[in-house]
Amino acid sequence: MNKDQYCHYSLISSLSPKIFSSSFATMRNVTSNRRLSLKVLPFLIPLYHLFLHFFPIPITGDFLPLYNPTDIYTVNCGASGNLKARDNRIWTGDTNSGFSLIAQNEASVISKAAKPSPSVDPVPFATARLSRFQFAYKFPVTDGQKFIRLHFYPSSVAGFDRSKAFFSVKSGGYTLLNNFSASLAADARGDETVSREFCVNFKQGEKTLDITFTPTASDPDAYAFINGIEIVSMPDYLYYTPPQNGGFQFIGQNNIFRVETEYALEMVYRLNVGGRFISPMEDTGMFRTWDEDDDYCVKLAFVPANSSIDLKFTQQPEYTAPPDIYRTARTMGNNKTENMGYNLTWVLPVDSGFNYLLRLHFCEFQPEIREQHDREFTIFIANQTAENHADVISWSGGNGVPTYRDYGVMMESDQGRKKRQFYIQLHPNPDWRTRYNDAILNGIELFKVSKFDNSLAGPNPEPPPPIQSASPKNYDTELVAIVGGMVACGVAVWTLG
Numbered sequence: 001m002n003k004d005q006y007c008h009y010s011l012i013s014s015l016s017p018k019i020f021s022s023s024f025a026t027m028r029n030v031t032s033n034r035r036l037s038l039k040v041l042p043f044l045i046p047l048y049h050l051f052l053h054f055f056p057i058p059i060t061g062d063f064l065p066l067y068n069p070t071d072i073y074t075v076n077c078g079a080s081g082n083l084k085a086r087d088n089r090i091w092t093g094d095t096n097s098g099f100s101l102i103a104q105n106e107a108s109v110i111s112k113a114a115k116p117s118p119s120v121d122p123v124p125f126a127t128a129r130l131s132r133f134q135f136a137y138k139f140p141v142t143d144g145q146k147f148i149r150l151h152f153y154p155s156s157v158a159g160f161d162r163s164k165a166f167f168s169v170k171s172g173g174y175t176l177l178n179n180f181s182a183s184l185a186a187d188a189r190g191d192e193t194v195s196r197e198f199c200v201n202f203k204q205g206e207k208t209l210d211i212t213f214t215p216t217a218s219d220p221d222a223y224a225f226i227n228g229i230e231i232v233s234m235p236d237y238l239y240y241t242p243p244q245n246g247g248f249q250f251i252g253q254n255n256i257f258r259v260e261t262e263y264a265l266e267m268v269y270r271l272n273v274g275g276r277f278i279s280p281m282e283d284t285g286m287f288r289t290w291d292e293d294d295d296y297c298v299k300l301a302f303v304p305a306n307s308s309i310d311l312k313f314t315q316q317p318e319y320t321a322p323p324d325i326y327r328t329a330r331t332m333g334n335n336k337t338e339n340m341g342y343n344l345t346w347v348l349p350v351d352s353g354f355n356y357l358l359r360l361h362f363c364e365f366q367p368e369i370r371e372q373h374d375r376e377f378t379i380f381i382a383n384q385t386a387e388n389h390a391d392v393i394s395w396s397g398g399n400g401v402p403t404y405r406d407y408g409v410m411m412e413s414d415q416g417r418k419k420r421q422f423y424i425q426l427h428p429n430p431d432w433r434t435r436y437n438d439a440i441l442n443g444i445e446l447f448k449v450s451k452f453d454n455s456l457a458g459p460n461p462e463p464p465p466p467i468q469s470a471s472p473k474n475y476d477t478e479l480v481a482i483v484g485g486m487v488a489c490g491v492a493v494w495t496l497g
């Protein structure tokens with residue numbers, strides 16, 4: 001991949017570089033009563049967020065990714081040729097490309113969806129491949145662990161109502177989605193598009209990585225569709241447990257937890273705690289997306305940052321997470337009495353009946369936290385104690401050294417409920433254990449682990465309540481002049497105008 005396709009974003013401050021590199025780096029200083037006091041005025045915190053979120057600037061040139069995938073496919077389904085997305089990534093149409101598309105019915109047509117949203121990137125969401133029959137993609141890839149990302153824009157076109165798209169997706173013997181409804185998934189979150197990310201291990205001897213889409217057989221009107229597909233190699237054992245590694249803590253269980261290469265994973269949450277959204281082009285070369293955590297943190301606590309710290313990657317590879325993950329965080333604040341009375345909490349809704357891999361990212365970047373026991377706290381996961389003496393300096397070996405901790409978590413089925421609340425809670429330890437009564441967290445990654453039947457499929461969200469409308473939209477009437485009588489074919493391609 002051309003290095004100019006990668007861009008690096010850095011924070012700028014037109015107020016004063018010293019405010020952002022110095023004041024926020026030392027947001028709290030040492031006081032005689034062992035409390036961290038704010039060194040900047042409170043109004044600078046929202047001002048800092050303003051710059052952090054709205055003033056990233058692109059820097060091109062010599063910046064190269066920290067990891068170069070051996071396999072990269074970005075497939076613009078239903079399109080032909082190469083098209084550039086808004087983030088400058090190049091997507092290849094699935095017509096006459098370097099991979100195979102196999103469908104039970106080879107016929108296809110081109111149609112247009114009604115009123116495309118300007119907020120939706122035309123690449124890859126402007127076109128899609130649809131079918132009332134099974135179809136599959138076959139990708140020649142090298143051995144190893146891969147990301148599979150599926151992108152959906154549930155939009156009605158003539159003959160294909162968005163509410164009728166129910167289908168399964170399988171790859172390499174794993175059921176990634178079953179009876180999946182992209183429209184229900186999008187409506188439940190209030191989003192226009194839906195993306196799903198999976199991790200699979202492509203074994204030696206397999207010829208191609210296959211992704212198969214099958215409409216739900218019980219519904220004669222059901223169809224399958226896909227707008228975009230990504231396949232990206234990842235470093236060996238980035239998320240899987242290396243053979244020489246003994247595993248890690250299985251919360252509430254007596255045995256250890258290992259993520260074997262026989263499992264498939266689904267990324268459920270990837271959060272930049274206390275920081276801004278990080279786009280795929282700002283990742284370390286694997287095109288991961290890191291969301292803000294504001295919607296999941298119960299009490300939006302202090303957000304110290306140190307944009308100028310020279311991170312030292314001595315405990316993990318530099319590609320593990322973008323540097324910005326370790327330059328922002330959430331802490332509890334400088335009120336010792338208040339801190340001891342509550343937990344810094346994140347609540348993440350998840351599918352019940354699965355095991356999960358939780359990865360917590362840490363980095364102590366405030367200059368006053370340099371020694372063991374300077375900041376020690378307790379970690380609760382799924383309402384159970386995971387760490388009684390969490391000490392980032394002890395884990396990492398020093399200030400400015402990123403590290404992470406993995407945990408296995410079982411989320412049992414709960415009386416038939418589709419979802420359960422996954423709690424992550426931090427609580428400061430008492431004076432006799434720590435110098436500062438505080439806690440810190442920089443990043444969260446949460447993955448669903450496939451079951452013994454190789455399934456990752458969870459239930460669809462409940463349909464939203466019906467909306468009364470005096471003039472309901474009629475997609476068939478709106479599109480008849482565009483598609484004519486061609487929608488009877490088994491596989492269709494639609495295009496946003």
